[in-house]
Amino acid sequence: FFCSNQHSYCVLHPKDILESAIYINSDIITLQEVSAAFIDQAQCRPKLRETFWIISPDDMDAVRDQNSVIFLRKETFPDGSHAEITPLVESSFEKGVKVPIAKGDILAIMTTDKDGIPFVVASFHGDTNGLATAPVLDAIMKAMSTDATLAGHKLLFGLDANTYEKAKPAATVE
Numbered sequence: 091f092f093c094s095n096q097h098s099y100c101v102l103h104p105k106d107i108l109e110s111a112i113y114i115n116s117d118i119i120t121l122q123e124v125s126a127a128f129i130d131q132a133q134c135r136p137k138l139r140e141t142f143w144i145i146s147p148d149d150m151d152a153v154r155d156q157n158s159v160i161f162l163r164k165e166t167f168p169d170g171s172h173a174e175i176t177p178l179v180e181s182s183f184e185k186g187v188k189v190p191i192a193k194g195d196i197l198a199i200m201t202t203d204k205d206g207i208p209f210v211v212a213s214f215h216g217d218t219n220g221l222a223t224a225p226v227l228d229a230i231m232k233a234m235s236t237d238a239t240l241a242g243h244k245l246l247f248g249l250d251a252n253t254y255e256k257a258k259p260a261a262t263v264e
Contacts, residue, residue: 108161109137117203119161120213120248122195126152129159143170151194158197158213160248171199175210178237182229189225190217196226198233200243208242210234214249223249 105128113119114137129146132138142161150157162170175198183189198212212230216223227247234240 105132105135105138108132109135114141116161117163117166118211118246118248120211120246121159121161122213122215122248122250123156124159125155126150126157127155129157140164143167145171145174145197145199147176147194147197148174149176149193151192154192154194156192156215157194158215160197160199160211160213162201162211166203167201168204169202171201173200174198175200175233175237175240178233179212179226179229182232182236183225184228187225189229190222191226195222198230200240207244209246210240210243211246212248214247216249216251220251223251 107113108119119142124146126146129144129150133144138144138161142163145160145162147157147159160171164170176196179196179198180191195215196212197214198210200208200210202208210230214223214226216226230245230247234243234245
């Protein structure tokens with residue numbers, strides 16, 4: 091993995107990894123902390139572009155540049171994403187609770203596989219202490235249970251799970 095001092099070149103080798111046999115045959119890949127440059131370059135790679143729908147948030151953060159992204163295998167999900175439901179998820183947070191997320195941290199979509207099975211696929215960049223994970227998962231579940239268009243959808247939730255050998259009390263969630 092090669093990065094320049096400005097981190098603007100941290101986009102070269104991850105695409106090669108995604109094109110490897112391990113990942114290129116995946117049906118779904120969720121990525122977190124993805125730069126806008128990576129997304130643009132991935133969409134320019136014929137092998138990735140021909141194999142996957144590469145889905146980024148409508149409200150992407152190009153300044154902080156840490157976005158959640160979803161790759162859906164075109165063969166498995168021939169219609170790609172039906173709709174992004176991130177705003178629905180974010181509006182489902184428990185009222186009065188501060189959830190430590192930033193623009194681009196959550197990407198949630200609706201899709202249907204080739205067998206007609208409907209899915210909600212979510213990619214989530216959690217905070218370092220893991221304080222947002224439970225509220226985000228709760229919000230996804232609430233959105234799925236209260237929105238009639240999501241009835242019967244199966245959930246696939248990909249996240250970067252921050253774990254620690256020695257937790258700091260009151261700074262992390264167990």
